[in-house]
Structure formats: structure tokens, C-alpha cells
Amino acid sequence: MTFHFEGRKIQAAQGETVLDALLRSGEPVGHGCKAGVCQACLVRVQSGPVPPKARQGLALPVAEQGGALSCCLKADEALDLQPFREEDLPWVAAKVTRVRHLSPDVIEVKIEADLAVRPGQFLRVKGEGMERAYSVAETTGSLHAFHIRLIPGGQMSALWAQVQPGAALTLQGPFGRSVYDPAHPDRPLLLIGSGTGLAPLWGVLNDALAQGHRGAISLYHGAASSAGLYYRDELEAMVGVHYVPCADAVTDPRDRPGSPLAQALQDHPDLTGYAVYLCGSPGLVNAAQRQCFLAGADMQDIFSDPYVPQGVKA
Amino acid sequence: MSTLFEQIGGEAAVDAAVNKFYRRVLADDRVNEFFEGVDMERQAAKQKAFLTMVFGGPHNYTGKDMREGHRHLVQRGLNDSHFDAIVENLGATLKDLGVADDLIAQVAAIAETTRDDVLDR
Known part of the structure; x- marks a missing residue:
């Protein structure tokens, strides 16, 4: 039996996993646990059968782009596969x-x-x-x-x-994987960002509202000064969103002084069951990942893309 | 006779334990310096693979992987006391989840088999 990988024909035994067949054929595929856990053996399925287990635990955008774990795919004539390389x-x-x-x-x-x-x-x-x-x-x-x-x-x-x-x-x-997941419409959402780190949070927020999210939504946006808090009027007017503007140098009485992370954790000390979205400087994002996790948010529910000055993504 | 992995609860047990275990480790000042600045998303997958292995589940780790994966930490001072702290956190996590003592002992015994590889001896 054969299937296709990057246009090449790969020989497989009946019942063999795609990963084992690829490795036996000398294909340089990443792999770790061979048990559907570590996600190192991700491939892109162009066509062919994908059992649910091969997508279990994958981020929504990865699954939507055809991602599947090759250790959980059974070799099948109908499978046409590519390496999963975003670049x-x-x-x-x-x-x-x-x-x-x-x-x-x-x-x-x-x-x-x-x-x-x-x-x-x-x-x-x-x-x-x-x-x-x-x-x-x-x-x-x-x-x-x-x-x-x-x-x-x-x-x-x-x-x-x-x-x-x-x-x-x-x-x-x-x-990137920082997207709203409609599979959890009742969990509270906490969004924390600084500067133009608001952009993806604004996107997730509006997507959540458009998809009928029912849990509480809180947004903490920080900037160096009050004047940098753009979309303030739009966010204040938004129904169903608790918006907290924060600034290092406060010149508007509506703003709280200091970091949006500190303010968010002060208001939400227990993040058990929350989904947390983070975007801003790497310093803010790294600190927030850890502090939100220790406050009770689970690793798979903390979404962030580090945002380096000049808009270069790490 | 069911396997250790089945008795503990399989993949569902890994999912239940992974956040509790890693949260304990990060809150533990004896060992958390070794996890400074690590990426949370990649860490989740690594921790799940580790727990799957010590729960007696399917895995593909070799002693060589363990050595290479921890060598940079050994150079930063990783030693037996840190290894003991991790095993202690693992046991406490399982106790929290209501896992029986004899199963916890079996998990600790599997973790123990990796000690010399992790510490690069």
C-alpha cells in the first residue's frame, strides 16, 4: 500500500501509522512521543481520512489548515500529505x-x-x-x-x-493561534495588551461578540500615556465588555495608573477556567503568561504572540 | 491485569495532571529558576509527553534524548536535589488528584529510571 508525501510515493504496511512509514522511508519527520501528545510530528493533510485523534489538542487554526498528527494517522491509499511548514x-x-x-x-x-x-x-x-x-x-x-x-x-x-x-x-x-474558540461560549475571557497589541485583542473581542459569546469579557489596554489609548470611545460604548484603560502617565481621569497586567490580576486574582489573550511587548507577554498560569489559567487556554517593537513578530 | 497507564486513567489523567503539575513546579522556588523564560505553549506539549511516559504510557524517549534535553540545565547547576523536588511535586499532584499511593510509587519508580540520564552521568 502507498500514500503520498510531498508528491513522493511512500510504501506502508497494512495498519502502520503514517509516521512509522515516513521514518522507515528515511523522511526527516520530527517526532517525539508517538502517542498524539507532543505534536512534534505534525503534517498537512491535503486529502484523505483523518481520525479525530489525529487532531485532538491541536489549535483551531492549525487543524483548519489541514494539520494532523502523523503518529495518529493510519496509512491509507487516499492520503496526500505535505510537511506542515508555515513558511x-x-x-x-x-x-x-x-x-x-x-x-x-x-x-x-x-x-x-x-x-x-x-x-x-x-x-x-x-x-x-x-x-x-x-x-x-x-x-x-x-x-x-x-x-x-x-x-x-x-x-x-x-x-x-x-x-x-x-x-x-x-x-x-x-x-498564529490567538483566535476566539467558539467551542467554549461560557468561559470568561481576559484580554491584556499594550500599544498596538490591542489589534489582535480587538479582533478576538469582536469575533467573540459576533459569535454570541456568553461568558464575561474583560479587556485591559495599556499605553505609555493616556493619549495612546486609541479606540477608547468605541470600547467604552461596547455592551458586554468590561474595558479598563491603563497608562504609565495618566492624564485622563478614567485611566488607571500602571501596567494592564497588574491591574487585570488585581481584579481577577483567580483565573481558573478563563481563556487569556495577550499581546504587547515581549516583556509584558512573558510575564503575563507565567503570572496568569500561576493564577489558575491552564496552559492551553493562554494565547499569545510576542510582539517586538517595529511590529516584527518573534 | 490492566497496565499502570490504564489504572491511572490514561490520556484523561495526563490532561488533568499537566496544568496542576507544572503550576506546582513553577511555584516551587527550589526549581522554578530552570523554567525562566521558557515558552508556555511548547512547554505544555513537553510536560504532557513527560507525564505520559512516567504514567507508564506510550512514549519514544531515549536516554540520549533525556541527556541532550537537560544538558544545558546541568551546566546551570541541575542536580539530585532538583530532581527530587520534581518527583516530589509529581507525587503531590497525583495525591491531589486522588491517585492511590501504590500507583504513585510506581510512577515515582519510572521517573527514577531517568535520573542518571537527566543529570548526564
Whole structure:
């Protein structure tokens, strides 16, 4: 019996797992536990039967992109497989359709590209020889919105500062696992972010509301100063969302002083049963991952993509 | 006679234990320095693979994997006292979950078989 891997025919014995057949054929496939636990042997299924066990525990976007654990796939003539490499996703042409300021130094850029994206995921963007990653704050059909901070002297910022509707870019993606999971409509959601780290949180939040989320939703957004807290009016007006603006330098009486992480944990000391979404500087995200876990949120329910200055994803 | 893995509760037991166990480890000042800055998502998978193995379940670890995976920690001072603390946290986690003492002893015995590899001796 044979199946296909990256276009090659792989010989398999009856009842053998795909992973064992690949390894016996000398394919360099990652693997660890061979028991559906460690997820090291992930492959992309183009077509063929996938038992539920081969997708158990996988993040939603990974499963949607055809991801499956090869140690839990039985070799089958109908299987056509590829390695699961995100960097192999194609670059697609994109066009800027709208640019507007959300705050003095943050712009929203809307881009049209033929990509299916979930709010909260991120895309890689190439323009004028530079490459950056940006989270998707909104997505409707082929229109996707980024929040971009204009950094004085920033290389990519120079491009964004003068970008006009009609400008051509290329995009790759989607990447990332920070998306709303409609399988848990009743659990409380805690969203913590700083600066344009709001973008994926805004995306997850609106997706949760659109999908009828019933559990409590709390958003803690931090910025260096009160003036940096964009989307303040929209978030305050949003029904069903507890919005807490935080700033290092408070000039607006509605804001709490200090870090959004500290404020969130003060209000929510026990995070048992919560889903937590994090986006911001690596320092904030790393501290928040650990502190939220120790406060009771489970590892698989803490979603984060570290966000490095200049919008470069780690 | 069912296997140790079946008696403990199989994959459901791994899922129930993994967060409790790792939360105990991170809260334990004797060992948590070795987990500074590690990625939570990758850690979840590693911890589940580890628990599956010590619960007597299917695994594919070799002594070589154990050595290479921990060598950088041995260089930072990982020793028997830290290994003991991890086994202690493992036992306390299982006790919390209501696992019988004789099964906990069997889990500890499997963990014990990895000691020399983990500590690179």
C-alpha cells in the first residue's frame, strides 16, 4: 500500500501509522512521543481520512489548515500529505484600500488580499524590501485591517507614514493561534495588551461578540500615556465588555495608573477556567503568561504572540 | 491485569495532571529558576509527553534524548536535589488528584529510571 508525501510515493504496511512509514522511508519527520501528545510530528493533510485523534489538542487554526498528527494517522491509499511548514505559505499580492489615524501615532491600514484569516492571527507584509508582521484586527472577506504605530525614524514607519490607497504590497499568512474558540461560549475571557497589541485583542473581542459569546469579557489596554489609548470611545460604548484603560502617565481621569497586567490580576486574582489573550511587548507577554498560569489559567487556554517593537513578530 | 497507564486513567489523567503539575513546579522556588523564560505553549506539549511516559504510557524517549534535553540545565547547576523536588511535586499532584499511593510509587519508580540520564552521568 502507498500514500503520498510531498508528491513522493511512500510504501506502508497494512495498519502502520503514517509516521512509522515516513521514518522507515528515511523522511526527516520530527517526532517525539508517538502517542498524539507532543505534536512534534505534525503534517498537512491535503486529502484523505483523518481520525479525530489525529487532531485532538491541536489549535483551531492549525487543524483548519489541514494539520494532523502523523503518529495518529493510519496509512491509507487516499492520503496526500505535505510537511506542515508555515513558511511555505505563498506570498500574495495585496492593495491598500484605506488609511486613517486612530491616534496621533497609530494608523489603521485596510488591505485587500485574497486570504482567509481569523481575527487575532497575523500576516507577514513585504514592501520596499522590508518585511514585518502585523496582527489582523478586523477581517471581512478579502479586506483585512492592521493597527500600525508610526515610530519616528522607524524604517517601515517611513513607508507607512506616506502610504496611500492603491499602494501595492505582498502578504503571507495567516500565522498564529490567538483566535476566539467558539467551542467554549461560557468561559470568561481576559484580554491584556499594550500599544498596538490591542489589534489582535480587538479582533478576538469582536469575533467573540459576533459569535454570541456568553461568558464575561474583560479587556485591559495599556499605553505609555493616556493619549495612546486609541479606540477608547468605541470600547467604552461596547455592551458586554468590561474595558479598563491603563497608562504609565495618566492624564485622563478614567485611566488607571500602571501596567494592564497588574491591574487585570488585581481584579481577577483567580483565573481558573478563563481563556487569556495577550499581546504587547515581549516583556509584558512573558510575564503575563507565567503570572496568569500561576493564577489558575491552564496552559492551553493562554494565547499569545510576542510582539517586538517595529511590529516584527518573534 | 490492566497496565499502570490504564489504572491511572490514561490520556484523561495526563490532561488533568499537566496544568496542576507544572503550576506546582513553577511555584516551587527550589526549581522554578530552570523554567525562566521558557515558552508556555511548547512547554505544555513537553510536560504532557513527560507525564505520559512516567504514567507508564506510550512514549519514544531515549536516554540520549533525556541527556541532550537537560544538558544545558546541568551546566546551570541541575542536580539530585532538583530532581527530587520534581518527583516530589509529581507525587503531590497525583495525591491531589486522588491517585492511590501504590500507583504513585510506581510512577515515582519510572521517573527514577531517568535520573542518571537527566543529570548526564
